[in-house]
Amino acid sequence: MKLAIFGAGYVGLSFAACMAEAGHEVLCADADAARIEGLQQGRMPLHEPGLEALVAAGLSAGKLRFTADERAASLHGDVLFIVVNTPADAQGDVDLRHVMAVARSIGQHRDRDAVVVCKSTAPVGTAEQVEAVLRAALSQRGAAHRVAVAVNPEFLREGSAVRDCRQPDRVVIGATDPAAIDLLTRLYEPFVRDPAKQLLVMDWRSAELTKYAANAMLATRISFMNEMARVAEHAGADIEMVRRGIGSDRRIGPDFLQAGAGYGGSCLAKDVRALRHAADREGQPLRLLAAVEAANHEQKGRLFELMTHHFEGRIANKTIALWGLAFKPDTDDMRDAPSLVLLERLWAAGAHVQVHDPAAMPNARAIVGERGDVRWCDTPEDALQGADVLALVTEWPVFRRPDLARIASTLKAPAIFDGRNLYDAAEVEAAGIAYYGIGRGRSVRR
Ligand SMILES: NC(=O)C1=CN([C@@H]2O[C@H](COP(=O)(O)OP(=O)(O)OC[C@H]3O[C@@H](n4cnc5c(N)ncnc54)[C@H](O)[C@@H]3O)[C@@H](O)[C@H]2O)C=CC1
Numbered sequence: 359m360k361l362a363i364f365g366a367g368y369v370g371l372s373f374a375a376c377m378a379e380a381g382h383e384v385l386c387a388d389a390d391a392a393r394i395e396g397l398q399q400g401r402m403p404l405h406e407p408g409l410e411a412l413v414a415a416g417l418s419a420g421k422l423r424f425t426a427d428e429r430a431a432s433l434h435g436d437v438l439f440i441v442v443n444t445p446a447d448a449q450g451d452v453d454l455r456h457v458m459a460v461a462r463s464i465g466q467h468r469d470r471d472a473v474v475v476c477k478s479t480a481p482v483g484t485a486e487q488v489e490a491v492l493r494a495a496l497s498q499r500g501a502a503h504r505v506a507v508a509v510n511p512e513f514l515r516e517g518s519a520v521r522d523c524r525q526p527d528r529v530v531i532g533a534t535d536p537a538a539i540d541l542l543t544r545l546y547e548p549f550v551r552d553p554a555k556q557l558l559v560m561d562w563r564s565a566e567l568t569k570y571a572a573n574a575m576l577a578t579r580i581s582f583m584n585e586m587a588r589v590a591e592h593a594g595a596d597i598e599m600v601r602r603g604i605g606s607d608r609r610i611g612p613d614f615l616q617a618g619a620g621y622g623g624s625c626l627a628k629d630v631r632a633l634r635h636a637a638d639r640e641g642q643p644l645r646l647l648a649a650v651e652a653a654n655h656e657q658k659g660r661l662f663e664l665m666t667h668h669f670e671g672r673i674a675n676k677t678i679a680l681w682g683l684a685f686k687p688d689t690d691d692m693r694d695a696p697s698l699v700l701l702e703r704l705w706a707a708g709a710h711v712q713v714h715d716p717a718a719m720p721n722a723r724a725i726v727g728e729r730g731d732v733r734w735c736d737t738p739e740d741a742l743q744g745a746d747v748l749a750l751v752t753e754w755p756v757f758r759r760p761d762l763a764r765i766a767s768t769l770k771a772p773a774i775f776d777g778r779n780l781y782d783a784a785e786v787e788a789a790g791i792a793y794y795g796i797g798r799g800r801s802v803r804r
């Protein structure tokens with residue numbers, strides 16, 4: 359098939375490269391001309407494992423092309439995907455300007471029938487608006503092409519975007535138009551083992567709400583575990599044992615039960631906020647999600663609280679080695695990252711910070727600039743030099759098996775604040791390092 363994809367971000371680019379790999383002729387458009395120019399020359403705008411090779415393969419096979427020309431993209435192919443950013447403000451009001459700009463552009467340029475698919479995460483009712491904008495733009499120039507709209511939310515995770523695109527757990531197809539259902543079914547069939555079970559066809563509104571409900575459920579599980587971690591800490595229990603204990607119940611399942619420094623990233627927080635806002639407007643306040651948000655807000659401050667406890671409030675002039683900045687491993691994405699909260703608190707308390715992250719330092723620098731007292735370090739070891747203690751915020755593989763003896767001899771007051779429960783507390787303590795985890799009981803009893 360010939361596919362046009364609007365948006366070359368984390369989702370659009372991963373999706374475009376995977377579709378090109380599957381043999382489709384993909385034209386990927388972005389409003390950011392510099393991004394497109396870079397991509398045309400093989401330069402990646404973001405870090406996502408396996409994606410660079412896939413983009414290169416698509417380019418050299420001639421299956422994947424990039425353009426900044428919205429007209430060219432609007433004229434390309436059978437199915438046109440809208441995969442642009444849909445930010446939400448602090449109240450949860452979603453900005454649909456980019457989605458509507460693409461819809462308008464397709465309506466202004468399209469010269470034949472089309473299926474237009476909304477893959478961006480957008481509130482219930484957006485597909486209706488997209489259809490109205492498309493129709494208005496077509497009729498303004500007297501065009502009578504048939505344009506069917508579908509909703510096809512994306513569930514990939516950053517850090518495993520390529521794998522998730524190649525092997526989705528399920529594909530939600532929100533459409534009632536038979537041609538749209540047929541095209542999307544044929545497109546996705548090769549990506550799932552059992553199409554009858556994994557391709558879920560439903561109406562627009564249910565598809566739109568499914569996306570928000572999925573992210574809200576994931577956020578709820580994380581906040582639940584972070585609250586249980588607090589209970590564990592005070593009760594002298596270990597949340598890691600509790601996690602295994604409940605995750606082995608098939609009704610609960612083992613995934614997304616990891617207590618930590620709070621959930622970050624571009625979507626969980628944004629989508630919970632947007633869902634609450636939409637429900638509020640319908641007069642249906644979501645009390646559970648209000649608590650999920652509040653718990654996450656508190657959790658992002660947890661590592662700082664543990665440090666305050668350790669230093670008995672005297673953090674000024676202490677030097678903190680910080681391992682990990684990205685909101686999760688295998689990405690350079692700093693959007694809503696818990697590390698940003700920790701950095702601000704440390705700076706406000708007068709601490710010096712020495713950080714290392716394998717991929718996110720350029721993006722982090724662009725956000726915090728030289729605002730606080732920070733040294734950007736090329737290696738994890740460099741970040742330890744001259745530091746009092748170590749805090750881990752992102753569980754990158756490179757931090758998994760550190761040389762504990764070396765940490766003990768390098769840190770001035772050896773202590774590890776493990777924001778992702780990555781380390782074995784007994785091993786760390788045996789090396790002569792104080793250990794603070796999230797919900798590991800021992801931290802508070804000390
Ligand atoms: N990042 C993620 O893991 C996931 C994101 N989503 C959703 O997918 C959508 C895209 O997210 P990301 O890829 O993270 O965003 P992103 O911010 O990484 O990329 C969006 C791209 O769209 C481009 N764009 C904006 N207006 C445009 C226009 N009129 N024409 C062409 N390109 C335009 C931007 O320049 C940018 O490169 C959002 O709605 C998000 O909520 C869904 C699942 C996963």
Ligand SMILES: O=C(O)[C@H]1O[C@H](OP(=O)(O)OP(=O)(O)OC[C@H]2O[C@@H](n3ccc(=O)[nH]c3=O)[C@H](O)[C@@H]2O)[C@H](O)[C@@H](O)[C@@H]1O
Nearest residue numbers: 512513514515516580614615616618621622623625685686
């Ligand atoms: O809509 C989206 O953008 C995407 O949002 C999340 O994906 P993503 O944000 O890329 O990453 P996650 O793996 O969900 O992690 C989000 C945050 O939760 C934290 N987390 C995750 C899992 C866990 O058990 N505990 C936990 O604290 C991570 O450290 C990270 O900060 C969802 O997992 C995807 O299904 C969805 O498509």
